[in-house]
Amino acid sequence: xxxxxxxxxxxxxxxxxxxxxxxxxxxxxxxxxxxxxxxxxxxxxxxxxxxxxxxxxxxxxxxxxxxxxxxxxxxxxxxxxxxxxxxxxxxxxxxxxxxxxxxxxxxxxxxxxxxxxxxxxxxxxxxxxxxxxxxxxxxxxxxxxxxxxxxxxxxxxxxxxxxxxxxxxxxxxxxxxxxxxxxxxxxxxxxxxxxxxxxxxxxxxxxxxxxxxxxxxxxxxxxxxxxxxxxxxxxxxxxxxxxxxxxxxxxxxxxxxxxxxxxxxxxxxxxxxxxxxxxxxxxxxxxxxxxxxxxxxxxxxxxxxxxxx
Amino acid sequence: xxxxxxxxxxxxxxxxxxxxxxxxxxxxxxxxxxxxxxxxxxxxxxxxxxxxxxxxxxxxxxxxxxxxxxxxxxxxxxxxxxxxxxxxxxxxxxxxxxxxxxxxxxxxxxxxxxxxxxxxxxxxxxxxxxxxxxxxxxxxxxxxxxxxxxxxxxxxxxxxxxxxxxxxxxxxxxxxxxxxxxxxxxxxxxxxxxxxxxxxxxxxxxxxxxxxxxxxxxxxxxxxxxxxxxxxxxxxxxxxxxxxxxxxxxxxxxxxxxxxxxxxxxxxxxxxxxxxxxxxxxxxxxxxxxxxxxxxxxxxxxxxxxxxxxxxxxxxxxxxxxxxxxxxxxxxxxxxxxxxxxxxxxxxxxxxxxxxxxxxxxxxxx
Numbered sequence: 095x096x097x098x099x100x101x102x103x104x105x106x107x108x109x110x111x112x113x114x115x116x117x118x119x120x121x122x123x124x125x126x127x128x129x130x131x132x133x134x135x136x137x138x139x140x141x142x143x144x145x146x147x148x149x150x151x152x153x154x155x156x157x158x159x160x161x162x163x164x165x166x167x168x169x170x171x172x173x174x175x176x177x178x179x180x181x182x183x184x185x186x187x188x189x190x191x192x193x194x195x196x197x198x199x200x201x202x203x204x205x206x207x208x209x210x211x212x213x214x215x216x217x218x219x220x221x222x223x224x225x226x227x228x229x230x231x232x233x234x235x236x237x238x239x240x241x242x243x244x245x246x247x248x249x250x251x252x253x254x255x256x257x258x259x260x261x262x263x264x265x266x267x268x269x270x271x272x273x274x275x276x277x278x279x280x281x282x283x284x285x286x287x288x289x290x291x292x293x294x295x296x297x298x299x300x301x302x303x304x305x306x307x308x309x310x311x312x313x314x315x316x317x318x319x320x321x322x323x324x325x326x327x328x329x330x331x332x333x334x335x336x337x338x339x340x341x342x343x344x345x346x347x348x349x350x351x352x353x354x355x356x357x358x359x360x361x362x363x364x365x366x367x368x369x370x371x372x373x374x375x376x377x378x379x380x381x382x383x384x385x386x387x388x389x390x391x392x393x394x395x396x397x398x399x400x401x402x403x
Numbered sequence: 404x405x406x407x408x409x410x411x412x413x414x415x416x417x418x419x420x421x422x423x424x425x426x427x428x429x430x431x432x433x434x435x436x437x438x439x440x441x442x443x444x445x446x447x448x449x450x451x452x453x454x455x456x457x458x459x460x461x462x463x464x465x466x467x468x469x470x471x472x473x474x475x476x477x478x479x480x481x482x483x484x485x486x487x488x489x490x491x492x493x494x495x496x497x498x499x500x501x502x503x504x505x506x507x508x509x510x511x512x513x514x515x516x517x518x519x520x521x522x523x524x525x526x527x528x529x530x531x532x533x534x535x536x537x538x539x540x541x542x543x544x545x546x547x548x549x550x551x552x553x554x555x556x557x558x559x560x561x562x563x564x565x566x567x568x569x570x571x572x573x574x575x576x577x578x579x580x581x582x583x584x585x586x587x588x589x590x591x592x593x594x595x596x597x598x599x600x601x602x603x604x605x606x607x608x609x610x611x612x613x614x615x616x617x618x619x620x621x622x623x624x625x626x627x628x629x630x631x632x633x634x635x636x637x638x639x640x641x642x643x644x645x646x647x648x649x650x651x652x653x654x655x656x657x658x659x660x661x662x663x664x665x666x667x668x669x670x671x672x673x674x675x676x677x678x679x680x681x682x683x684x685x686x687x688x689x690x691x692x693x694x695x696x697x698x699x700x701x702x703x704x705x706x707x708x709x710x711x712x713x714x715x716x717x718x719x720x721x722x723x724x725x726x727x728x729x730x731x732x733x734x735x736x737x738x739x740x741x742x743x744x745x746x747x748x749x750x751x752x753x754x755x756x757x758x759x760x761x762x763x764x765x766x767x768x769x
């Protein structure tokens with residue numbers, strides 16, 4: 095068996111992926127001004143779609159693509175209610191999650207317990223032969239590697255491109271953006287869809303790579319943790335990686351203790367750790383932001399946009 | 404030609420009574436498509452659901468049993484919601500209430516006179532939930548931390564602790580097949596009524612609804628809650644202590660959910676076991692919202708959703724449709740009601756002008 099440290103490092107990476115994809119997706123949605131609390135529901139929809147598609151067509155990547163598309167469209171329900179109907183986004187997002195849980199519980203019943211295809215670890219040679227680092231980062235199921243590209247891409251897009259500037263503007267000052275001719279509603283729909291797609295990718299990662307197969311509510315609250323991580327990351331993709339890795343580390347630590355038979359920390363406390371960690375992280379970051387009198391949230395987050403007529 | 408939604412100058416008030424039933428109907432129609440997808444005749448399915456909940460007196464009693472925790476959780480979420488505090492943690496508070504009450508039943512009942520055991524359990528249930536609700540309350544009041552996430556995370560923590568207890572230190576020494584604690588002594592069982600499974604929890608729930616109604620309508624604190632919820636700035640100018648209000652609201656809100664927990668534990672299961680955390684806290688959110696945060700409506704909606712869930716169980720037995728259909732239907736109902744509300748605040752306009760780049764249907768200003 096590989097050394098404890100290596101095990102923890104590798105599992106940190108694999109445990110952080112689902113929540114990382116979902117967090118980046120929600121960052122895009124919230125940067126556009128749309129608060130989408132439906133992440134848990136979208137991840138579940140993605141997870142189920144992935145498994146169901148793989149069962150039908152026997153192709154893992156088809157499952158991934160299907161998961162992303164279906165979750166994206168699922169997110170558009172919230173988008174419609176939030177953007178066009180301008181309802182309370184908290185209620186709409188909660189409704190999306192509840193609906194997603196109910197829908198996937200219901201439709202997923204026949205798939206419970208069925209053995210599924212899964213992404214096997216794929217060593218990216220020659221990178222994986224770099225001592226230490228190679229094994230930690232480059233010997234994982236293939237669904238991990240898109241994240242290595244996604245994060246820098248997201249950062250670059252958000253801060254260094256004109257489209258990214260437009261995205262940030264519709265979240266900070268939609269009326270000003272509207273005056274300049276930017277389609278606030280259109281772009282919000284787009285980024286809501288993007289948020290859904292990435293949440294679906296996170297869900298598909300869970301059902302096709304991390305814990306292959308389908309089980310009711312298999313995301314175990316990671317959608318909610320992603321929402322908290324968005325706040326922790328102060329809506330920045332790079333900081334999101336930090337938060338996701340912290341979460342992954344807690345999970346890895348938990349697995350290591352259980353695998354190594356360490357009973358000094360009881361197993362039920364180990365299982366609680368990710369959730370307690372999320373609360374702790376949220377408290378710390380909120381106090382820090384309040385102390386600095388700076389709230390990083392996009393100014394128009396959660397506020398329906400209305401052109402005065 | 405384009406459709407636009409224009410804000411009304413004054414919101415409509417008359418459609419409210421028929422808007423919710425109409426939206427529910429819409430949701431049931433959409434749900435019909437779900438049934439079709441899994442190859443089931445929707446009309447037959449809905450008939451089975453109605454039969455399962457209203458077909459006979461016993462079935463209806465089961466609906467009331469199912470509605471009992473929904474009333475309490477709905478009141479829990481609804482009361483907090485009146486102050487714009489989102490208590491998503493009712494599920495965990497329910498669990499903690501059940502645990503606290505079970506603790507009294509299992510370990511304190513030998514030391515208490517018989518008639519005091521049940522009241523002590525009820526009090527413990529309330530306190531257990533109240534303390535669990537206090538945590539996100541403190542975090543919000545003192546540190547301005549988002550209560551949606553903190554209360555939700557605590558749900559998971561509570562459930563893990565519950566499982567630890569009934570798989571571990573509180574495990575039934577007689578070791579019955581189904582994991583859980585020992586059965587409570589007879590003196591700790593909630594009484595049941597009319598030869599059905601309706602138990603003490605129902606009158607507790609109804610009394611709680613009366614209490615919340617009275618609290619909101621006739622007490623000064625209730626008035627403060629409503630003002631903070633309606634206009635926080637005004638509340639601040641009136642020097643209402645928002646911090647204290649948040650704490651108290653979360654205490655009572657948590658306590659109400661805790662009552663739901665002890666009600667389920669001592670009224671149905673008579674022990675702590677799997678099947679306590681089945682989502683009542685989350686359905687409570689739906690109940691509170693559909694009931695417009697209003698105690699009377701919450702009771703009515705609880706019965707309706709209880710009927711939907713009991714009917715859903717029936718449809719699973721007779722037509723092999725997973726009972727989770729009722730969960731999916733609830734989500735659909737929530738969306739349809741959300742959407743239906745739009746007509747109160749907006750009108751639909753058809754613009755016959757052509758779409759220009761800056762055309763907003765008004766003349767250009769010089």
